[in-house]
Amino acid sequence: MDVRYINPFIESTIHVLKTMGSTDARVGKPYLKKDQVAKGDVSGIIGLAGDVKGSISVSFKEECILNIVSNMFGEKMTELNDEVKDAAGEISNMISGQARQKLELMGRNLKASIPIVIMGKNHTISHITKDKIIALPFMTDKGEFTIEVSFEE
């Protein structure tokens, strides 16, 4: 996988969460993920097709997504429910959209699927490709989330 595809996802994530969720996210050190167990409690997964094929997932710890969605809605969210699940899907969608705009500038045109959202402790995430999965851990003042990106050319 071309590691140049990673930066657009980092920048887009920071921008989306700042703009829609008033949340500052700081990226940690990327690593290769070897298993399918999600790092968070709510995950949005999007398939990508076009010049390259792949998938991305955004997996939030409970505290983190509750804080982001509370900021988005201007209303305190206290439990993982369908509203939070829906918002996690929309956040994933926006990150994917922003990143695809940046990838377009690098000469890569991609279309995205409608996000699938999975909720629950220790759920698994299956990426479309058999290629390497790069995990990007992020920290916020209210918990962590992880983005996984996998592309094959």
Next chain:
Amino acid sequence: MDFNITILVVDDFESMRRIVKGTLKSIGLNNFIEAEDGVIALKKLEKEKVSLIISDWIMPNMDGLEFLKAVKGNEKYKHIPFIMVTAEGQKGNVLEAINAGVNNYIVKPFTPETLRAKIQKVLN
């Protein structure tokens, strides 16, 4: 600006409809109807007098572009201002929407100020 108009908000994500409605309320627009996709939106247009459409692009059944084409291709509805609010910000997408007659285009993520400004622009 007439604050009694009815606005059709179309998005398959309830959370995004909620955010858009919150912004509409903040500028004094309180009458809206909602739809989850283009098919449902067209049915609602038949029943209600709508003065502004705010629609997502990527939706199941009938997406925002097909819905836009259906609106702008219909004598009864083509005068209704149509704002596309979407994560699809790639050049080709924007051009396709412009060619189909979209009145304004907002790429997600957006601030409430951006949405407010675009709404006021198409309504004034």
